Amino acid sequence: MEQKNEIIEQFLERLRQSIEEGRFVKLTLSKPGGQDKDLKNIYARLIELKGEEALSFTLRYATRDIVKNHPAGEGVAMVGLWLGQDFLNGDLLTLDEDVSIQYSKKRKPRLFFRAASQAEQPPKEHNKPKQYFIEAEGNPYLPAMGITNASGNVVASGQRKFRQINKYIEIIDGLLQQHPLPAQPHIVDMGSGKGYLTFALYDHLANQLGLQPTLMGIELRQNLVDFCNTLAQKAGYDKLSFRAQDIHDYHPDRIDMLIALHACDIATDIAIAKGIQAGAQIIIVAPCCHKQIRQQMHCQTGLQAILRHGILEERQAELLTDGIRALLMESRGYRTKVFEFISTEHTAKNLMIVGLKGKADEDALAKVDSIKQDYGIDYHYLERLLEG
């Protein structure tokens, strides 16, 4: 045990010295060995934070990266906690040597030294602001929505929304590269609310991608619709408009892309059905609450024993509601992706279902039936809408 600690200490000391003496290039922790199976590796670089040296760690998960910055001393201690527990491999690159620590199957560490593989250090960046898809400055809708101030800086209370909008545009941008829209696409945003995401999307499509979109936001609340229409006019977004209507009563002639973000309960199903019925090329929904299936669920399998806990039953209902949504979309000719759209640290409502028009899965309905049987579910609301 003592020898084990000595070896980690030697590695940490070399890390500490390389930082102090200005020889540090980079550090990678790999070969996950801990509980968190999603965490694939950690990459560390040196940055300047409030005038002091700090280690910036990028924690790479299967679907996202999380960056954590620590003052250098604290960062070295963090590496000591991760090594041998969460990661079984550490590679430290410095200007005069490369040092690796590797753990055997029995978690015995060994050190390896090689000649330096790197002759130069990356520039020591300041805690550089992230590059965003949406510029905080010069976008006419952001100050009106209270996200930026008059000088174009994101205000403290707007940070979360700003990150969320950017993530959303980043995702849509990626989808459009795989599945392009026509040059003059018709897009509908169902349950557009205050219009944060609707404005950002219009701006991105029209001003960054050079498309000529016609974008309609459908929203029950008249006051929000009035606010958004006035703002669209002021911003000169002439093909962006909002209508006060229940999405149930909205019957569009054409939809190329259907969006419904955080529409409550069955409003998400109504939106998906409208998109499918209009033959939308792309359907993007981020569901909100999941009441309809939960009220019906009477599990018929051994899982019943764990679903007596309310929170587990709630999560299971969410899983079933969204999983069946994806299968029903597949049965109607969509390739689907279901993923976390923004970190839970920003919002708990973070699941996104994307459908891209393709080939139908002929077995999808049989899969839905089997799941319904297992959970004693009579019907999924989307099923009814698609039958009707």
Ligand SMILES: C[S@@+](CC[C@H](N)C(=O)[O-])C[C@H]1O[C@@H](n2cnc3c(N)ncnc32)[C@H](O)[C@@H]1O
């Ligand atoms: C939680 S907000 C989300 C707003 C926006 N999509 C966002 O993500 O920021 C849901 C919005 O959907 C609207 N909504 C709910 N049911 C609707 C319906 N049946 N028809 C039209 N709008 C609806 C609500 O009024 C509300 O503004």
